[in-house]
Every structure is written in C-alpha cells, then in structure tokens.
Amino acid sequence: MAAEGQEILARLKDGIRRFQTEVHAENRDAYLKAGSTQQQPHTLIIACADSRVDVETITSSGPGEVFVARNIGNMVPAYGEMLGGVSAVIEYAVSALKVKHIVVVGHSDCGAMKALLSPSSTDSMPTVKSWLTNGQAALKVASSLGAPDEKPSEKLHRLTEENVLMQVAHLKTHPSVAGALARGDVSVSGWVYEIGTGEVRIAEDGSRVFVPVIEAKR
Incomplete structure (x- = not known):
C-alpha cells in the first residue's frame, strides 16, 4: 500500500x-x-454522494431511524428507465420497511449540477455522463425559467432546486411509491442543504417553493 x-x-x-x-x-x-x-426506519432519504453531505448528522438521526441511498446528483431514474440500485432501494424501503416519508436531498456547490451546466467536463467519464441524463429534464426547466443575464451562481442555485423537484417527480413513477401515496401510507418532500451555513430548505409535497427550516429560538 x-x-x-x-x-x-x-x-x-x-x-x-x-x-x-x-x-x-x-x-x-x-x-x-x-x-x-429488525430495522424500522421512518424515512427513506435519497441524497447526493458528496462527502460533505451527512444526512444523519443534518437530521440528528440515530441508528435505525433513516434508510439512506446516495448517488451522484441525488438522482432518481424514472421507473423502467434505469432499473438498478436506486430503484431497488426505493422498492425495499416502501414495500418491506414501510417507511412513512421519502426525502430527496440536493445541496449547494453540487458537482453533478455543475457538470450538467458544463457537459464537456464529463467527456472523460462516460458512465457519469450517462448517469447525469437523469438530470436533463431539470436542466431544461431551469434554463427556461432563468433570466438571460442570470449569474452562474444563480443558475446553479436554480438548477439545484429544479433537479430536486424533478427527482421527486421521477420518484412518484415507481409503482411502490405510487401505490403508497394513493393509500396515504407515505409522503414525500424535497430538500436543499446549504453546506456553508447549515440551512435546509424544504419543498413539501406539491409545492415548488423551498422554505427554510428556521432554528427554534430558545
């Protein structure tokens, strides 16, 4: 070694x-x-693989409380497009573990979002480039909503939020999730975590607006 x-x-x-x-x-x-x-987590959290994002610490969760799946860009392939690890985790969490809530967590300064904005940056990583196709719809939405003179930081911020919302939409195409939502057995939300400040903004199911979780006054 x-x-x-x-x-x-x-x-x-x-x-x-x-x-x-x-x-x-x-x-x-x-x-x-x-x-x-036997484990009985109450929440499935789909987060980015970024080493700066520690969802157990962010949510003050103990052992056995959250079931976590991590991948580049906190992507959720729409059902049937890329059946694999993420799809299996979702199905197991909902059907076997009976989680009550599902979260998709994006974060500031995300390398995957930067790569979507600069496609040539992944030319030497064909597997990563292929995986990031799961964020193309979010990129299209973010681009269509942005102002012509939008700053790079603003584009990144917008794309990060739109990607979370799009992955939540993809999540709902999974049969296990669709069924649980119809029965009222599960709810979903999208989060954006600001690494530098610790702020977490949440778009609850059905909302496109990310609202900060404010620290309680003591």
Whole structure:
C-alpha cells in the first residue's frame, strides 16, 4: 500500500477508535437495541454522494431511524428507465420497511449540477455522463425559467432546486411509491442543504417553493 494510502487508513482507524470509545459508548443502549431488533426506519432519504453531505448528522438521526441511498446528483431514474440500485432501494424501503416519508436531498456547490451546466467536463467519464441524463429534464426547466443575464451562481442555485423537484417527480413513477401515496401510507418532500451555513430548505409535497427550516429560538 502506498504511503499516502497507509496514512489515510491510519486516520480512519483513529476515527473508528473514537467512535467506539465516545459515540458508541455514550449511546450504548441505542446501538444494542439497533443491533438486536429488525430495522424500522421512518424515512427513506435519497441524497447526493458528496462527502460533505451527512444526512444523519443534518437530521440528528440515530441508528435505525433513516434508510439512506446516495448517488451522484441525488438522482432518481424514472421507473423502467434505469432499473438498478436506486430503484431497488426505493422498492425495499416502501414495500418491506414501510417507511412513512421519502426525502430527496440536493445541496449547494453540487458537482453533478455543475457538470450538467458544463457537459464537456464529463467527456472523460462516460458512465457519469450517462448517469447525469437523469438530470436533463431539470436542466431544461431551469434554463427556461432563468433570466438571460442570470449569474452562474444563480443558475446553479436554480438548477439545484429544479433537479430536486424533478427527482421527486421521477420518484412518484415507481409503482411502490405510487401505490403508497394513493393509500396515504407515505409522503414525500424535497430538500436543499446549504453546506456553508447549515440551512435546509424544504419543498413539501406539491409545492415548488423551498422554505427554510428556521432554528427554534430558545
């Protein structure tokens, strides 16, 4: 193993030790319960694979509370187009785990959104380029709504929101989700997480407006 790789592995081991002695030890009962009972998460969260987005921390969730799927651009292929890992996670979460809520989470400074705005940036990554076709409809909507003199940062902001809304729409094409929605067994929402400030804006089901979750005053 290269020296840099060994250094990184050593850092990861240190992190594991801190988890064992601090986080796990302080929440021992919760982990014992999670390890001895079947998981019953209340929410499925579909998030970007970006390493800066930690949905368990953002939502202050403990072990067993949220079922998480991550991929580049927090994409949800419409049912039947790219049946694979994301589709399987959705079906399992709704049909087997009986989650009550589903969230699609986008975030600021998203590399996938930047790639949609600059297609040539993924020319050397054909698999990534193919995957990002799931965001083309959102790109079209964002482009049609933007002003001619819109700044690059404004375009990125708009596309990030439109992509979340489009993936929520794709989510509803999955039979398991469509059935659960019709029965009133599940609800959905779209979120945008601002990495720098910690702000989370939520568009509840049926809304195109992302409303900030305001910190409660003490």
